[in-house]
Amino acid sequence: MTALRHRLAERGIDRQLALLLPALLCVLVLFVYPFAYGVGLSFQPSSGGVLGAYRTFFEDPYQRDTIATTLGLSLPAALLNVAASVPIAYRMRGRFRGKRLMTTLLVVPITLGTVLTAEGLLNFLGPTGWFNRILPGDAVRLTNNYWGVFFSLIITGFPFAFLLILSYLSGIDPSLEKAAATLGAGWWQRFRRITLPLLAPGLATTFCLTFVLAFSVFPSAVLVGDPAGSTRVISIAAYHAGYEAYDYPLASAIAVVMGVIELVVVAVALGLRSLFYTGTTSSGKG
Amino acid sequence: MTFSALRLDGVTRRFGGKDALTGLSLTIGKGEFIALLGPSGCGKSTALNCLAGLLPLSEGSIWQDERRLDTLPPERRGFGMVFQNYALFPHLSVRRNIAFGLQMRRVPRAEVRRRTDEAIRLVRLDEHAAKLPGQLSGGQQQRVAIARAVVLEPSLVLMDEPLSNLDAKLRLEMRTEIRRLHQSLGLTTVYVTHDQEEALSLADRLVVLRDGQVQQIGTPAELHDAPANAHVADFMGYRNLLPMKVSSPGTVEGSGLSFRATSSLPVGSDVVVAIRPEDLLVGPGGVPVTVEVVEYQGREAAVEARTLSGAPVHLRVTERPSPGDKVTVVADPARVLVFPA
Incomplete structure (x- = not known):
């Protein structure tokens, strides 16, 4: 009996594991069960057999095209957020006066939330906003279309990407760049040959997170977008199916499709990540 | 290049x-x-x-x-x-x-x-x-x-x-x-x-x-x-840095010690005297000190001793004394360095 307990304890199984139970219960009740229930629901449409809801979604171009619309918004937005964060974070990685103020300013959009951002965009870039009053005519339309949503995704997604990348960058030992400099590497070579390869895994993770955030865009697609046309994203389709048509199986099926697409993109990004060096970013025994 | x-x-x-x-x-x-x-x-x-x-x-x-x-x-x-x-x-x-x-x-x-x-x-x-x-x-x-x-x-x-x-x-x-x-x-x-x-x-x-x-x-x-x-001197291994005074031309005194040393400083001036532990020898006719700590270091022992006035001195000896022993120490005048305090 004692021997068995020792053997189990060696594998990390002992009485302390019971401490996990309350948390496990919460996860089961609040996450696993509703999730499984939704997936189950998607296979029980009122007509068309087990895959009926999925068939409905994929056979109707108006529904099916929301995938392309959403990817068309979220992929470029996530890429731009990551790409724009890298040089700014790189510039700000050291210590300098006013760094905290600048970081705070960059973080504000996250705390404001999408609705306030959307309102600001409407007031500023809308047909009667400053932007269009200064510009002659009605040549540039930047709200209630693709660009409105795109800007909104950048404004809310960029600070997030920036903060993550800044922390990844601060984790890279600064003496590595100094070493590269004494070995004759100019700033671009130092960045490309040393910093970027060490940062790449962090970039992949940041991309995944900002992409998932952007892919589930809903408020800004409705408020500053064109929710019936060019920015009819997949979450709008799910909302319509669920709360306007009251077709819960279809709504669940759309949600499952959303999840699968996100998983595929994340898997691709993490697959690319594994091609890079993913170990420690400090140098030797410090 | x-x-x-x-x-x-x-x-x-x-x-x-x-x-x-x-x-x-x-x-x-x-x-x-x-x-x-x-x-x-x-x-x-x-x-x-x-x-x-x-x-x-x-x-x-x-x-x-x-x-x-x-x-x-x-x-x-x-x-x-x-x-x-x-x-x-x-x-x-x-x-x-x-x-x-x-x-x-x-x-x-x-x-x-x-x-x-x-x-x-x-x-x-x-x-x-x-x-x-x-x-x-x-x-x-x-x-x-x-x-x-x-x-x-x-x-x-x-x-x-x-x-x-x-x-x-x-x-x-x-x-x-x-x-x-x-x-x-x-x-x-x-x-x-x-x-x-x-x-x-x-x-x-x-x-x-x-x-x-x-x-x-x-x-x-x-x-x-x-x-x-x-x-x-401190950095070069002169572990004994003792505050002393030039008592007469060619002699320094203080911290319960007295050595012969060459110094151009005037009589009565405060000085720091630097002596390596290995240059402080146990021998007859020297200044009495009391052994306090003995560290084994292979062929030699590093000894910390105290002078009569309580100042610590470090020396290296080949024959290990015991803590509490009273010994007398001498130093070669050429190895005693005198710096202004």
Whole structure:
């Protein structure tokens, strides 16, 4: 009996594991069960057999095209957020006066939330906003279309990407760049040959997170977008199916499709990540 | 790169109005091994970073013959540097770490290969060439860092406490290795350390720094036998630094001790007397002290004793006394150094 307990304890199984139970219960009740229930629901449409809801979604171009619309918004937005964060974070990685103020300013959009951002965009870039009053005519339309949503995704997604990348960058030992400099590497070579390869895994993770955030865009697609046309994203389709048509199986099926697409993109990004060096970013025994 | 001398002229660096390094002037001959020695915070690493171009100078200039270097960025100075934490690129193999500098200098591929191979052989890492730095031991990483710096045949190699992260045995081995490399390659080297033994055993000339000020520049023998002041003496292993007074011409007294010593200071002036533990001998006719602590050190024992007035003195003896023993100590007047207090 004692021997068995020792053997189990060696594998990390002992009485302390019971401490996990309350948390496990919460996860089961609040996450696993509703999730499984939704997936189950998607296979029980009122007509068309087990895959009926999925068939409905994929056979109707108006529904099916929301995938392309959403990817068309979220992929470029996530890429731009990551790409724009890298040089700014790189510039700000050291210590300098006013760094905290600048970081705070960059973080504000996250705390404001999408609705306030959307309102600001409407007031500023809308047909009667400053932007269009200064510009002659009605040549540039930047709200209630693709660009409105795109800007909104950048404004809310960029600070997030920036903060993550800044922390990844601060984790890279600064003496590595100094070493590269004494070995004759100019700033671009130092960045490309040393910093970027060490940062790449962090970039992949940041991309995944900002992409998932952007892919589930809903408020800004409705408020500053064109929710019936060019920015009819997949979450709008799910909302319509669920709360306007009251077709819960279809709504669940759309949600499952959303999840699968996100998983595929994340898997691709993490697959690319594994091609890079993913170990420690400090140098030797410090 | 051929040059005849590297000249530092009044190199000064301030951090927020406080001098970290003040007016370091030094001419380094080709092939010379210079050690910058001092306690932590003395400005020795600042001096090295200024030389490497990683810190801009506040004042002064650095010259390689007639070429001014201090206005160039680090990548254009052509120096090699070994960092305290080695700063090996963790995502590149040993081979590619070593080849990095050659590639940056657009050396033809075949030559990169040949010189990298040579450097790997030089530091005896042949079987580890394909490994990542994280897979190596501390000593091996150290050798990669050295190979990476010397493969460029730089006009100057800078080493920032390269042995401080190694254990005692490895430190001795690597010290010999660095000396061997310097002898075979003849690369001009500036070596920063806080370990006087390391500095004395490696360097052709030493620069002792304290609070950013140069205290003394000289050969190991000069510093060892004739330190310029009490601080240098302290650093050179003069463990007995005793506050005393010149009692008569040729005699110092105080702290319960009395020695004969040569000093030009006037009678009655306060002085600090420096004596190495090994120069304080147990013998008849000396000053009485009481043994307090005895440390076994192989053939000898290090003894801490107290004088009658309670001042601690350190000595090394071959015959081990016991704590509590009363002995008398004498010192050769030529080995008793007297500095103004």
